[in-house]
Amino acid sequence: MDPQQRPDLSASQLPHPRPEVENLKAYSAPLEGRRGLLRLDFNENTVGPSPRVVEAIRAIPADHYAIYPEYDGLREAVLANLALPLEPSQIGLFNGVDAAIHAIFHAYGDRGETLLTTSPTFGYYTPCAQMQGMAIKAIPYRLPDFAFPLEELRTALLGEGVSGWRAPRILLICNPNNPTGTRLAPEPILELAAAAPGTLVVVDELYEAFTGDSVLPLADFAATPNLLVLRSLAKTAGLAGLRIGFAIGAAAVVDRIARVTGPYDINSFAVTAAHAALEDQPYTDAYVAEVLQARAWLVDQLQAAGVRHHAAGGNYLLVWPRQAPADVDAALRRAGILVRSMAGKPLIDGSLRVSLGTTAQMQQFWQAYARIEGLLPPV
Numbered sequence: 001m002d003p004q005q006r007p008d009l010s011a012s013q014l015p016h017p018r019p020e021v022e023n024l025k026a027y028s029a030p031l032e033g034r035r036g037l038l039r040l041d042f043n044e045n046t047v048g049p050s051p052r053v054v055e056a057i058r059a060i061p062a063d064h065y066a067i068y069p070e071y072d073g074l075r076e077a078v079l080a081n082l083a084l085p086l087e088p089s090q091i092g093l094f095n096g097v098d099a100a101i102h103a104i105f106h107a108y109g110d111r112g113e114t115l116l117t118t119s120p121t122f123g124y125y126t127p128c129a130q131m132q133g134m135a136i137k138a139i140p141y142r143l144p145d146f147a148f149p150l151e152e153l154r155t156a157l158l159g160e161g162v163s164g165w166r167a168p169r170i171l172l173i174c175n176p177n178n179p180t181g182t183r184l185a186p187e188p189i190l191e192l193a194a195a196a197p198g199t200l201v202v203v204d205e206l207y208e209a210f211t212g213d214s215v216l217p218l219a220d221f222a223a224t225p226n227l228l229v230l231r232s233l234a235k236t237a238g239l240a241g242l243r244i245g246f247a248i249g250a251a252a253v254v255d256r257i258a259r260v261t262g263p264y265d266i267n268s269f270a271v272t273a274a275h276a277a278l279e280d281q282p283y284t285d286a287y288v289a290e291v292l293q294a295r296a297w298l299v300d301q302l303q304a305a306g307v308r309h310h311a312a313g314g315n316y317l318l319v320w321p322r323q324a325p326a327d328v329d330a331a332l333r334r335a336g337i338l339v340r341s342m343a344g345k346p347l348i349d350g351s352l353r354v355s356l357g358t359t360a361q362m363q364q365f366w367q368a369y370a371r372i373e374g375l376l377p378p379v
């Protein structure tokens with residue numbers, strides 16, 4: 001049929017998606033047109049991966065592109081890198097931690113059940129819960145310093161003294177939290193997991209390298225099989241564009257999540273890159289050390305200039321501009337620097353999240369920011 005003559009189908013004539021999907025506001029992030037700019041908007045590694053990753057990818061023979069990916073040895077490589085006495089069956093491989101989060105909700109999130117989490121936190125948890133028809137209970141961080149609301153969370157998790165209470169199906173703790181940087185020690189997380197065996201306690205440790213607060217060294221997945229830890233090579237090792245992430249926990253839980261994941265969701269380039277990145281931990285460690293140094297430098301400037309800011313865990317911090325945040329955001333973009341507006345986010349509306357890179361990159365950011373805000377004379 002001539003496409004011009006196709007009848008204009010109204011929504012009511014289209015196949016019906018699930019109601020949860022029809023009502024869903026998809027997670028969308030402003031990801032276009034970022035190349036060539038100083039990208040301080042997605043907490044990515046700002047210098048790229050180890051040269052060994054680049055070499056390994058270049059060495060993939062073209063005929064291998066035609067073969068489905070092979071995952072043999074990758075789980076073992078993750079374990080060797082983590083130096084943990086776990087079994088390969090305790091490592092789930094995903095097309096980025098985003099895909100792991102999606103699969104966790106697919107496997108464990110049920111209509112009418114509750115996701116318990118904190119607010120504000122990483123934005124992708126919400127649509128994943130909503131697409132399953134789950135309710136969301138988000139406990140706010142405590143002002144003024146965005147401290148972790150441990151007591152409130154414990155009450156919501158365990159329902160002590162709350163009538164009509166039902167255990168949440170999933171508890172998601174982002175540690176350190178994106179975007180507040182809030183840190184939580186591993187011990188209280190393990191206590192929560194032990195006290196709530198019916199709840200899947202997911203600890204998103206994407207930015208753990210910047211704090212060292214991981215639950216993994218202390219976790220006993222035989223005693224607390226409801227605990228699951230997420231790790232990624234996106235932010236520290238610089239593989240965000242290749243998409244590779246891990247879920248670590250009890251083999252039975254990892255297996256359930258794998259059941260709702262496609263058989264070849266991780267491509268061959270990501271597998272090769274992951275092997276090379278895991279083998280070059282010194283490169284990642286050096287990058288993390290550089291970022292922590294750069295954070296100290298930038299925090300010094302912010303303090304000296306009296307800029308309201310909040311810096312805790314993670315490779316990012318929050319600043320509150322004196323001028324309208326949207327104007328400062330736009331002026332930074334004109335200066336070739338991208339940051340992430342936190343407009344509309346509970347507790348941190350009016351702030352900008354600035355990802356941390358090298359000291360030279362933070363100097364570039366600070367020169368531009370301070371001029372825009374009138375803290376330094378214009379050039």
Ligand SMILES: Cc1ncc(COP(=O)(O)O)c(C=O)c1O
Pocket residue numbers: 042043095096097098099122174178204206232233234240244245
């Ligand atoms: C807290 C948190 N979890 C998960 C992700 C997604 O990570 P990945 O790139 O491995 O999918 C991000 C990315 O920004 C994040 O900030």
